[in-house]
Amino acid sequence: MPSISRKGQQMPESPIRKLVPYAEKAKKSGIKVIHLNIGQPDIKTPEIALQAVKNNTLEVLEYSRTEGTDEYRTKLAAYYKKRDISVTASDIIVTTGGSEALSFAMGSIADAGDEIIIPEPFYANYNGFATASGLKVIPVVSSIEQNFGLPPVSEFEKLIGPKTRAILICNPGNPTGYLYTVEEIQKLASLAKEHDLFLVADEVYREFAYDGKQHYSILQEPGLEKHAIVVDSVSKRYSMCGARIGCLVSRNPEIVQTALKFAQARLSPPTFAQIASEAALDTPQSYFDAVITEYVSRRDLLIAELEKIDQVVVARPQGAFYCMAELPIEDADHFAQWLLEHFQKDGETVMVAPAAGFYATEGLGKNQIRIAYVLEKPVLKRAVAILGEALKTYPGA
Structure with missing residues (x-):
């Protein structure tokens, strides 16, 4: 049988997209998945x-x-x-x-x-x-x-x-x-x-x-x-x-x-x-002013809600729309999959991006996640509440 190239074997999986099958399965079972895992803004494209x-x-x-x-x-x-x-x-x-x-x-x-x-x-x-x-x-x-x-x-x-x-x-x-x-x-x-x-x-x-x-x-x-x-x-x-x-x-x-x-x-x-x-390129500056105001508001809410969760450490972003958080867990990959397969609160769960895939040094980021604050504030607040409840029952906490 012909063999796959070494380069192909070494090609890393996306830490963001590799969990998609678990999210799709959760959705098919009737669970709503709140996506904190990917930088897809909900801001409208300029008309x-x-x-x-x-x-x-x-x-x-x-x-x-x-x-x-x-x-x-x-x-x-x-x-x-x-x-x-x-x-x-x-x-x-x-x-x-x-x-x-x-x-x-x-x-x-x-x-x-x-x-x-x-x-x-x-x-x-x-x-x-x-x-x-x-x-x-x-x-x-x-x-x-x-x-x-x-x-x-x-x-x-x-x-x-x-x-x-x-x-x-x-x-x-x-x-x-x-x-x-x-x-x-x-x-x-x-x-x-x-x-x-x-x-x-x-x-x-x-x-x-x-x-x-x-x-x-x-x-x-x-x-x-x-x-x-x-x-x-x-x-x-x-x-x-x-x-x-x-x-x-x-x-x-x-x-x-x-x-x-x-x-x-x-x-x-x-x-x-x-x-x-x-x-x-002809988009007026007012568009960006409104977007920046919205993202700052989302960031501030996200950080405030995350800091309410015991033993969670949060970095403060100064740009973009991502936030890194350190959780009281050993393996964020397992936790992210567990959220999609075994946890829900009132019919909802969250999808996060495990941070180990954002490092090249083996072993770093294992207890960290990336959150994209590209959703409206009520959804973000609900998502963090779900995350907090999940950490209370997660067997790997």
């Missing part, structure tokens, strides 16, 4: 984006240019300029979601066996992208006690070796919600320049910065032109996860030209989704 698709006059749904339409990339460059990021359309490659941008970035800067340093916990799919590219993730541990702030630069320097090609951060962070300060970005920039590394930043949650804080992009840092690569997406910004439109942005022409070759292999990003994404 301007939806209307752009509904009212288009295309007669042939053609390929677009490999790098995305000129019109969309030009408007994207203008969007960045408004945020003090000076780039041109030629610095941008439109991708099929931020995921493809990350894959293109890894393929462009590293070869099989090379290493990339990532502060953990991190977006679980970074492990998958690295495995697919044959790269080794070298984690730098951040802690819930320090609110998942940037570890000391000395911890990064200890891990830099001959195979190190890049440092990758997510800002604001998924799953932590941590927002890097200007000083922290500058420290990473100095490190990248000193050791001749690339600095890759996943900035898809840029708009969601709270408590009066401002997002600082690596593309705003002077002198980093040859090192900086930004991954971006419309999924969260405009509540357009299904559009699958993202982009790779760099002022290093070698990076752009190399990534373009990877892009050519998949021909072009989807046309209708680019039409919607281009229109979405």
Whole structure:
């Protein structure tokens, strides 16, 4: 019998999606599942984006240019300029979601066996992208006690070796919600320049910065032109996860030209989704102001309710819409499955994301979960109450 590739065997499961069969089974048995596990906002997509698709006059749904339409990339460059990021359309490659941008970035800067340093916990799919590219993730541990702030630069320097090609951060962070300060970005920039590394930043949650804080992009840092690569997406910004439109942005022409070759292999990003994404760039600031107000309100309620549960430790997110919580349990994977298979309160249960899948270091995050506060406040409050009742009866508590 033909054998599966080692790469395929090593490809990690999504810690978010692997529990879906248990959730589906619970729903079929009549239990309502409240989804705290996935970052699918319930915020409405801007009407301007939806209307752009509904009212288009295309007669042939053609390929677009490999790098995305000129019109969309030009408007994207203008969007960045408004945020003090000076780039041109030629610095941008439109991708099929931020995921493809990350894959293109890894393929462009590293070869099989090379290493990339990532502060953990991190977006679980970074492990998958690295495995697919044959790269080794070298984690730098951040802690819930320090609110998942940037570890000391000395911890990064200890891990830099001959195979190190890049440092990758997510800002604001998924799953932590941590927002890097200007000083922290500058420290990473100095490190990248000193050791001749690339600095890759996943900035898809840029708009969601709270408590009066401002997002600082690596593309705003002077002198980093040859090192900086930004991954971006419309999924969260405009509540357009299904559009699958993202982009790779760099002022290093070698990076752009190399990534373009990877892009050519998949021909072009989807046309209708680019039409919607281009229109979405005209979304007024009032939309984001309202969304940020809502997310801050949800965050505050979520943290307040979680802190009422005995022995639960909660990090305070400063951006994005995720919260990490440490529970008085030994195995969050087992707990998450148990919630779906064996627990319900008044016909409802909750689905959470076990945090071990957001770490590369074996054994870390085993008693942590990620909660996405993308649901309305009454639902969030009810979900945390269910979680608290579950912890009282869970045999592994």
